[in-house]
Amino acid sequence: MYPPSDTDMDPIRILTAVPICDGHDSAINTINLELIQQGVEVIYLGYHRSARDVVRAAIQEDVRGIGISTYNGGHVEFFAEVIDLLRKYQVGRNMKIFGGGGGTITHADAETMCRNGVDRIFFAGTPLEEMAQYVHTSIGQAVPSPLNEGERGGDRFLARQLSLIEAGREPSCPESGPARIIGITGPGGAGKTTLIDELVLRFLQTRPKEKRVAILSHDPSIVGSGALLGDRATMIYSQNDRVFMRSIATRGQAGGLSPATTACLRLLAGSGQFEVVFVETVGTGQEALPFGLSHQVAERTILVMPPDYGSRLQLQKIAMLDAADLIVVNKSDLRGARTALAEIEARIRTNRRRQTLLNTQANRHRDPGVNQLFELLFPE
Amino acid sequence: MTSIGQIVQAVRSYRKFVTEQVKRARQDTGFGRQVLERWNEAKSKVGTAVTATGLKLPKLALPELDEPGEIARYLGEEGLPGDFPFLAAAYPAQYLESGSGNGSPNRNGEKQGGEEPTRLFAGLGLAEDTNERFHYLSRNQRNKRLSTAFDGPTLYGVGAGADGVFGKIGEGGVAIDTVDDMERLYAGFDLDQPDVSVSMTISGPAPIILAMYIAAAKRRFGALAVPKLRGTIQADVLKEVQAQNELIFPIEPSLRFLGDMVDYCAREMPRFYPISISGYHIAEAGATPVQQGAYTLSNGFAYVEYFRDRGMDVNVFGPRLSFFLDCGLDVEYLALARVCRKIWAIGMRDVFGADKRAQILKLHTQTSGRSLIAADWKNNLTRTAIELMLACMNATNSCHSNSADEPFTTPSEEYARYAAHAQAILLEESGLFKHMMNTLPGSPGMRLVGEAVEEAILDEFEAIEEQGGVIGAVERRYQRSQIQASGYKLERQIYDGERPVIGLNRYADKERKWPDLEMIRTPASKQQHQLDRLRDFETRNAVDSERCLDSLTRVVESGGNVFEELVHTVEHCSLGQITEHLCQVVGKFRPMI
Numbered sequence: 015m016y017p018p019s020d021t022d023m024d025p026i027r028i029l030t031a032v033p034i035c036d037g038h039d040s041a042i043n044t045i046n047l048e049l050i051q052q053g054v055e056v057i058y059l060g061y062h063r064s065a066r067d068v069v070r071a072a073i074q075e076d077v078r079g080i081g082i083s084t085y086n087g088g089h090v091e092f093f094a095e096v097i098d099l100l101r102k103y104q105v106g107r108n109m110k111i112f113g114g115g116g117g118t119i120t121h122a123d124a125e126t127m128c129r130n131g132v133d134r135i136f137f138a139g140t141p142l143e144e145m146a147q148y149v150h151t152s153i154g155q156a157v158p159s160p161l162n163e164g165e166r167g168g169d170r171f172l173a174r175q176l177s178l179i180e181a182g183r184e185p186s187c188p189e190s191g192p193a194r195i196i197g198i199t200g201p202g203g204a205g206k207t208t209l210i211d212e213l214v215l216r217f218l219q220t221r222p223k224e225k226r227v228a229i230l231s232h233d234p235s236i237v238g239s240g241a242l243l244g245d246r247a248t249m250i251y252s253q254n255d256r257v258f259m260r261s262i263a264t265r266g267q268a269g270g271l272s273p274a275t276t277a278c279l280r281l282l283a284g285s286g287q288f289e290v291v292f293v294e295t296v297g298t299g300q301e302a303l304p305f306g307l308s309h310q311v312a313e314r315t316i317l318v319m320p321p322d323y324g325s326r327l328q329l330q331k332i333a334m335l336d337a338a339d340l341i342v343v344n345k346s347d348l349r350g351a352r353t354a355l356a357e358i359e360a361r362i363r364t365n366r367r368r369q370t371l372l373n374t375q376a377n378r379h380r381d382p383g384v385n386q387l388f389e390l391l392f393p394e
Numbered sequence: 395m396t397s398i399g400q401i402v403q404a405v406r407s408y409r410k411f412v413t414e415q416v417k418r419a420r421q422d423t424g425f426g427r428q429v430l431e432r433w434n435e436a437k438s439k440v441g442t443a444v445t446a447t448g449l450k451l452p453k454l455a456l457p458e459l460d461e462p463g464e465i466a467r468y469l470g471e472e473g474l475p476g477d478f479p480f481l482a483a484a485y486p487a488q489y490l491e492s493g494s495g496n497g498s499p500n501r502n503g504e505k506q507g508g509e510e511p512t513r514l515f516a517g518l519g520l521a522e523d524t525n526e527r528f529h530y531l532s533r534n535q536r537n538k539r540l541s542t543a544f545d546g547p548t549l550y551g552v553g554a555g556a557d558g559v560f561g562k563i564g565e566g567g568v569a570i571d572t573v574d575d576m577e578r579l580y581a582g583f584d585l586d587q588p589d590v591s592v593s594m595t596i597s598g599p600a601p602i603i604l605a606m607y608i609a610a611a612k613r614r615f616g617a618l619a620v621p622k623l624r625g626t627i628q629a630d631v632l633k634e635v636q637a638q639n640e641l642i643f644p645i646e647p648s649l650r651f652l653g654d655m656v657d658y659c660a661r662e663m664p665r666f667y668p669i670s671i672s673g674y675h676i677a678e679a680g681a682t683p684v685q686q687g688a689y690t691l692s693n694g695f696a697y698v699e700y701f702r703d704r705g706m707d708v709n710v711f712g713p714r715l716s717f718f719l720d721c722g723l724d725v726e727y728l729a730l731a732r733v734c735r736k737i738w739a740i741g742m743r744d745v746f747g748a749d750k751r752a753q754i755l756k757l758h759t760q761t762s763g764r765s766l767i768a769a770d771w772k773n774n775l776t777r778t779a780i781e782l783m784l785a786c787m788n789a790t791n792s793c794h795s796n797s798a799d800e801p802f803t804t805p806s807e808e809y810a811r812y813a814a815h816a817q818a819i820l821l822e823e824s825g826l827f828k829h830m831m832n833t834l835p836g837s838p839g840m841r842l843v844g845e846a847v848e849e850a851i852l853d854e855f856e857a858i859e860e861q862g863g864v865i866g867a868v869e870r871r872y873q874r875s876q877i878q879a880s881g882y883k884l885e886r887q888i889y890d891g892e893r894p895v896i897g898l899n900r901y902a903d904k905e906r907k908w909p910d911l912e913m914i915r916t917p918a919s920k921q922q923h924q925l926d927r928l929r930d931f932e933t934r935n936a937v938d939s940e941r942c943l944d945s946l947t948r949v950v951e952s953g954g955n956v957f958e959e960l961v962h963t964v965e966h967c968s969l970g971q972i973t974e975h976l977c978q979v980v981g982k983f984r985p986m987i
Contacts (some may be wrong), residue, residue, distance in 0.1 A: 028981055035546025035562045037639030039987075040679045043878045044885045060985050061639050062550060064558040086546040087915075093560025117768035117801035122914060138768035138801060140409040141889050203870070208984060379644065379981025 024181055025055040025240055025263070026154045029072050030081040032061035033092045038085035041116070045083065045145060050240035052146040057261050060247030063096035067253045071246060073103060074258055076173035078131075079153035082113040088131075089115055090123055097131040103170065106159030107131065110152060114140070169258060172285055176260055179277045184240060193228070194282040195291045196391060197305040197312030199270060199334060202297025204318040205344040207231070207245045209376040209384065210292050215251035216388040221289065228282045228291040229259040230275070237266035245294070258288065268305035270295030290391075300331040308336055314391070316340045321354035329361045336365055342387060346375045396863030397699045397745055398692050402855045405737055405848070406745040408479070412470035419462035425463035433465045436474055443490070443599060443829040451829050453490055455836075472836055475789070478531040478743070479736040481787035481844075482832060484754045489821055501947040515794050517543025517567035517595075518804045519916045520924055521578035524568040529582060530718035530807065531814065538583055540625075541794060543567035543804075544603075547642045550849075551599035553970020554925045563924050564916030567595075567806060570603065571928040575966045576610040585623060586615045592625035593758075598642040598983075600629035601655045602972050604668070605960035626667035626716055627756075629655065632693040632864065636873040639676035639985065642973055645868070647980035652697075653704050660711045669697065670758065672718040676873075678764050680881020683726035684847055687734050688854030689873050690719065694738065696864035712742060712752025721785040722762035723777065729844035731757055731788035732835070737851065759790035766801050770897030779816050783957055786827055787834045793817060804914040852941040870987055928968060938966035943975045950979050 030046055032039055039061045046056045057075045059068060072080050084092065093113065100109055105143075114136035119127075124135040133152065136145060158174070165171045175185040198206050210229060217227050229252060235241030243261035246252075252259055260282075264272045272278075275293065282291045293312060295304040305311040317338035323329065335341065341362065343354050355373055362369050370390065374383030419429045433456075440454045454475065459465045473481035516527040522541065532538045545567040546552075547559045554563050554571050563569045570576060583590050588658065596603050604627050614801050631648040634641040641648060650671065659668035673681075673690030681689065694715065701711050719734065721727050738755035742748040747764050761781035766774045775798045782795050795813040797805030826834065861867040868874075887893035894900045932939070942963045949959040963972060 017774070033556050033562075035550045035552060037549075037634075039639060040878075040881050044680075044882045047882050058987060060987060062985070066558065086562060087565025088546070088559075088561030088563075092558070094562075095558055117771075118803070120802065143889075211984075244987045248984055250982050251986055377644065377984065378646075379979075 025053055025235075025238070025265075026079075026149060027055045027057060027075065027077045027177075028079040028081060028149060028153060029057045029059060029068070029075055029077045030083070031059035031068050031071075033068075033082060033084050033086070033089070034062055034064045035088075036084055036086035037061045038083070041114070042081075042083040042087070045081070045142065046242060048142040048146055049143065049149060050242050052150065052240065054146070054149055054240045055243060055263050056240065057243040058247050060244075063093060065099055065252070067326065068096050069099040069103065069105075070169075070253070070255065071259075072100070072109065073105065073170050074173050074256060074260055075171075076158070076177045077109075078156055079112060079149065079233075081108040081149075082111070084113060084115040085118055087118065089113070090126055093127050093132050103334070104162065104165070105170070106182045108156055108159035110134075110156055112136070112148065112153075154366055167285070167287070172258065172281070172287070173260070175281055176262075176274075176278050179281065179284055180272070180274045182274075185277070185281060187305050192286065193288045193291050194314070195279055195283055195312040197293050197295070197315040198300050198318060199295040199302070199304050199315070199338075200318035200342075201299070201320065201323075204297070204320045205376050206294050206297075206318050207248050209318055209342065209344060209374065209387075210294055211249045211252050212376050212381070212384045213292070213391070214249075214254075214257055216385070217290075217392070218251060218254060218256055220388075222390070223256075225289045226256045226258060226287055228288040228290065229257065230278055230282065230293045231259065231261050232275070232296045233261065233263055233292060234296045235263035235265055258282070261286055264296060270298045270302050270321055279311065298334070300328070301333050303333050303337055307335065315337050315374050316387075318342045319354070319358070320345050320346050321348050321351040323354065326357050326361075329357055335362055338369065340370045340372060340387070340390065342372045342383075344374050344376050346373045346383060347378070381383065396859060396866075397695050397741075398863050399859035400745045401695060401737070401741040402738050402852050402859065405852060408740045412467065415466045416463045419466040427464045429466050429469070430460075432469070433459065433624070445825060445829055452676075453487070455832050457836075458486055460668055461474060465884045472841075473785060475831060478750070478753065479739045480754055481732045481736045482835065484735065484756060484791060488789055488791070488831055489786065489827040490831055491822070515541040515543060515985045516810070517545070518914055519564040520569055520920055521575045523564070523920075524640050525579055525581050527807070527810075528580070531810065536589065538590045539593070540580070540583065540591070541793070542579070542595060544594075544596050545569045547601075548653075548969065549596055549598060551602065551642045551969055551973030553968055554921070554928045556970060560918075560921055560925070563921040569604070569916075569921075569923065569924050571970065572713075572968050573606045573609045573613075574927070574931060576603075576606040580610070584615075585611045586619035588622075588624065590624065592623075594625070594627045597630050597634050597638070598640045598648075599629050599973055600627050600958055601651045601957050602964065603627065604655060605957065606964045606969075608663075608961050609863070609964050620662055621664060623663055624665040626670050628670045628672060629668060630670060630693065630718075632696060632868065633672050633676055633690070635868050635983075635986065636676060636689060636693075637679035637681070639875055641983040643976060644981050644983050645865070647976075648983070649700055651956050653701055653706070654955045656711055656714065657704075657706055658955060658957045660706070660714050662833055667714055667716040667756070669714075670716050670718045671697065674718050674720040674760055677720035677722065677762065679877050680764075680884055681877045682880050683722070683724050684850040684854065684872075685732050685876055685880060686720060687730050687847065688851045688858075689877075690717065691734055691737055691741075691851065692855060692858050692864050695741055695745075698742070702746065708742070708746050708748045709752050712746075712748045713754075715752075716756040716758065718758045718760070719790075720762050720764075721759050721790075722765045723780060723784075725843060726847050727781070727784045728840050729788070729847055731759065731785070731790060732840075733844050733848045733851065737848065740841050757788075757790045758792045759785040759788070760794040761785065761796045763796055763800060766796060766798070766802040767895055769895075770903060771801060772798060773897050774801070775812065775816070778813065779820070780897045782816055782820055783826075787828060787840075789831075789835070793925070802913070806914060823940055853912075874986055926972075932968055932971065935966040938942060939968075939971060942966045943971065946972070946975065947979055950976070 059071050110133040112134040116138045178185045231245040233243045241263040262272050267273050305315045315338045317334040375381045419426045476486035528540050546562040548570045579711045625934050656668045673686040673693040677686040735755040739753040742753045778795050795816050797809035797813045799809045858867045870972045891899045946963050
């Protein structure tokens with residue numbers, strides 16, 4: 015029903031991960047770096063991930079291939095579970111599964127795994143170039159499996175539509191819908207991803223079971239190059255069927271978002287599937303206004319700041335302090351958090367508009383500041 | 395300034411101090427005479443060994459020095475074994491064969507040289523399988539030094555019944571879910587006897603696992619056995635965040651649970667080492683030797699600072715800390731452990747005011763797993779032998795040598811035996827270490843490498859200090875990103891041929907031979923058995939477990955000693971139940987990339 019989506023010009027998107035109960039990420043880190051340098055967009059799911067997490071991410075990210083690096087044994091079973099789940103969700107054989115595990119995967123194992131549907135196993139000593147070559151040829155030329163009519167509106171359908179948008183095609187989707195869009199921005203290292211994950215946790219705990227949330231998360235890249243899309247790897251609570259997460263590279267656009275962002279958000283919000291869509295920008299600079307000055311991109315905008323932004327003079331230059339609806343000083347356990355709060359309060363007072371200033375420590379379990387933020391965003 | 399910055403200053407001051415001592419020994423005749431007297435006394439105390447061929451040798455080689463300045467330099471820089479700054483060795487005698495007059499085999503401690511430094515590493519399948527392997531490996535050993543590897547689900551505190559872990563049960567280590575499993579694991583070993591010691595390689599759920607160990611020992615030998623338990627548990631939270639990724643709870647509660655455990659052990663288990671500050675996994679993740687040394691030591695100092703700030707006495711917990719380093723083939727390993735001992739001693743004495751017992755860095759070394767190569771894999775025997783020799787030249791207190799077949803599988807019995815024998819060949823068969831404890835160490839080359847390594851470690855310390863100390867740097871991903879960058883560079887150097895790896899990128903056999911090895915795998919029937927008995931345990935304890943978990947929550951929330959409570963909790967709750975419950979109370983660790 016839907017033809018191959020993206021053009022040959024666009025970077026290949028693949029997912030990489032390390033299986034559950036395995037923290038050996040040294041090999042995958044090296045391979046990720048190599049693939050990125052070879053122009054691949056790598057969505058990295060991280061380590062200690064279940065087959066379910068892997069398949070959910072592969073579907074939502076609409077990747078062409080899944081690379082799994084395993085060193086803790088049980089690989090035959092793990093790969094088989096991934097493939098079973100892919101079949102269950104009718105992803106089909108066009109999703110290429112590949113992997114490696116140094117010497118822990120024997121030739122006999124590899125034969126079994128390939129019979130089960132694994133496309134390729136790399137053995138110890140394989141040059142990095144060979145892997146990059148494989149990704150470019152075998153995976154890059156693979157045709158995504160078509161969607162069935164019955165999947166319309168499902169995660170796979172939505173994910174494919176997002177790919178079409180990214181490739182500059184016209185998606186078939188409703189124009190606008192009921193979901194609220196909340197934009198989250200701030201400098202790198204402010205804790206945006208952690209904050210979103212904590213908000214998601216509270217969403218999952220307090221909202222009715224049928225309510226879902228979407229996340230559109232940006233990472234920087236330049237035109238025609240690869241990128242590491244790693245936000246999923248640090249998410250704990252967002253690995254959940256009630257969460258639809260999509261990682262997107264900026265592909266050369268400055269300012270914190272991708273050329274496809276607006277259309278992607280329109281699609282997600284209009285899908286009728288989500289109560290709210292979080293959009294996370296890349297780590298932004300002082301002058302950035304990723305959501306513009308009015309509310310054309312997001313209904314509500316949040317600026318997340320660390321307390322160590324430098325001097326008060328630096329605050330004057332941060333444009334988002336004028337535009338954001340909510341300003342969150344995260345990492346309130348760090349030295350200087352109180353001063354930061356006071357200085358920012360003084361700074362925004364001159365704006366003479368209703369802006370809320372909050373204090374959070376998102377990396378703390380059940381942080382009251384995050385609770386407060388959640389209540390503001392999701393009033394009873 | 396954090397303690398890391400203070401340690402940089404202390405090491406620099408110590409160097410200045412040595413230079414001044416040298417000058418003083420030369421200028422101040424009285425002081426010079428004292429130095430000479432001390433030197434002559436030390437020399438006179440050195441015993442004589444007689445070799446099998448009848449050669450007489452001093453048990454300690456001291457250089458021919460008669461000038462007070464040079465003697466002061468030697469004593470300040472190299473030091474006598476067992477003397478500050480412990481560069482030469484932690485204890486006055488190590489490795490010397492008991493037959494050559496070093497005293498009878500001593501049941502009480504490594505320092506007397508009576509105990510083999512060999513740790514027998516095993517972990518496969520179910521508790522019974524590992525138990526059988528322990529009995530096999532230790533059948534000819536005077537001392538039963540059992541070192542335990544756990545499977546993935548145990549390392550992550552996940553129960554055998556958790557979603558998607560079935561295939562991992564008993565793979566790469568032993569599956570432990572309950573206190574019953576722990577009882578089976580060491581069955582037949584007298585845990586309360588001085589010739590048995592147990593090492594457990596686990597960090598994330600370490601307090602729960604050690605609580606199970608104590609509970610199992612109590613069941614078998616009664617409560618009086620607890621103070622007699624010997625051994626160590628890894629419990630290194632910080633290196634998990636930096637390299638090994640096996641952490642369950644967020645850093646803060648992880649440190650608190652660790653502190654509770656160390657506090658308990660320092661009081662109740664005087665023969666147990668409740669933390670093994672580990673560089674091994676940092677190095678295995680790709681760090682350079684200097685990075686390994688710097689991050690391991692700084693993690694150690696961060697623990698000391700944290701425990702001290704909790705109100706614990708450095709002289710009580712300090713002697714209970716031990717270290718675990720990797721030894722690979724890079725030239726830095728010629729002196730890395732020596733330098734680490736020196737920096738630790740200076741930091742502990744001059745920054746934390748610790749007494750002698752707390753100044754000593756007690757070291758377990760393992761040969762490098764990363765250096766083992768699948769291509770032409772029997773070369774791994776040679777690699778391990780060289781690493782072993784480097785480790786002993788650094789006077790490690792105990793050692794584990796890897797099996798040559800480890801790139802493929804959990805060690806087979808055959809190669810595990812060769813690995814253990816390699817140590818015996820080096821220390822017992824060869825004459826290199828058993829007659830004279832420093833036959834090889836102390837060469838000018840070794841000292842030069844040591845000086846370069848020391849300076850490079852201090853540089854790393856300064857970088858850590860700039861980021862607000864160890865925890866600040868951890869939160870900024872500093873150590874992680876440095877380790878990852880080094881790992882990538884290392885792999886590139888291998889692929890580009892810049893770093894020779896024999897049999898892989900040099901002298902490689904065109905036809906790649908795959909070994910004809912027996913793969914150690916856990917059959918599905920055993921995995922099912924583990925799952926069944928876990929379910930049985932949980933059903934049997936359904937009522938009690940709820941009560942125990944409630945009680946555990948109260949202790950966590952009231953700020954009590956969580957470890958003391960865990961010793962009771964484990965009687966009725968499985969590992970998976972406890973970790974899941976604690977995650978609800980204190981949260982989950984958020985992985986870093």
